[in-house]
Amino acid sequence: MNLEKIPVARIGKTVGLKGDMRLNLLCDFPEQFKKGATFMSDRGVLEIASYNPQRGTVRFTGYDSVESAKPLTNAYLYTTKEAGEAACNLGEEEYFWYQIIGLSVMENGEMLGIVKDIERLAGTDYLQVETSKNLVDSGLAKSFLIPYIERYVKSVDLENGRLYTTGAKEILEAS
Numbered sequence: 001m002n003l004e005k006i007p008v009a010r011i012g013k014t015v016g017l018k019g020d021m022r023l024n025l026l027c028d029f030p031e032q033f034k035k036g037a038t039f040m041s042d043r044g045v046l047e048i049a050s051y052n053p054q055r056g057t058v059r060f061t062g063y064d065s066v067e068s069a070k071p072l073t074n075a076y077l078y079t080t081k082e083a084g085e086a087a088c089n090l091g092e093e094e095y096f097w098y099q100i101i102g103l104s105v106m107e108n109g110e111m112l113g114i115v116k117d118i119e120r121l122a123g124t125d126y127l128q129v130e131t132s133k134n135l136v137d138s139g140l141a142k143s144f145l146i147p148y149i150e151r152y153v154k155s156v157d158l159e160n161g162r163l164y165t166t167g168a169k170e171i172l173e174a175s
Contacts, residue, residue, distance in 0.1 A: 001060035005040060006098060008032065012073065015057050019069035023051070023058040026096075032087035033058060034078070039077035046077065095156060103156070103163040105129050105146070112168055116143070124149065127163075131172060141175035 008029075012022030023033065033051040039164040047061040063069040079087070081098065090096070097118045105127070112135065117128040127149040136142050146152050146168045154164045 004081060004098075006081060006084055006096075007075040007076050008039065008084065009080050011041075011058070011075045011077065014066045014069050014073070015055075017066055018059065019063045019065050020050075020052075020057045020059050022071060023056055023106055026076075027084075027086070027088075029088035031089075032084070037087070039079055041072075041077055043072055043074045043075045046072070046075075093156070095158070096114055098128070099158055100148075100163065101154065103158075105165055105168060107165045107169050108164050110169070112165070112172060113143075115163060118148070119145070127153075129168075129172075135172070140172055144172045144175040146171060 008025070008027045009105050010024045010026060012024050012103055014021050025033075030051075030053050032069050033048060033053075035048055035050055036048045038045055049059045049061045049064075051058045060069070060072065063072060081096075084096065088096075101117060103115050105115060113129040113131040115127050116130045119126045126145040127148055128143060128145055130143050131140055146165060152165050152167050152171075154166055156163050
């Protein structure tokens, strides 16, 4: 059993007088934030008493005032891979970020680099790629970003640890 912690949200400021707090999602699966769901945090295990996705707010069991909830500000909520997979239904060609991180980026038979992280900027996910040593040695950037959109990402092969792209080398060359 893998107990690696996966960050899924960050708790923001308190809202109102009853201990509601902003919830900044770090995942694409808001359905896991339902009443009774528990998450690990650096402030202990937290149980959701209520979640309002329209307002982006959450209240935790036992934290029913501004004063009691305030110490939770900026805490991260974590889940495990197993719990996350059980709570979230992926569609075809949908992946968890942790499945993409570490894949080799391939284009026309050439390895461009390794996905080191994923960043979400203005509603679009970007793959942060550490460029292959031989390409860096030839004068290209040490790292670059690839938008995770159909235009650039053609397919993902988890079994062989590869992500196939088109046009990504042009991004690298322009970096």
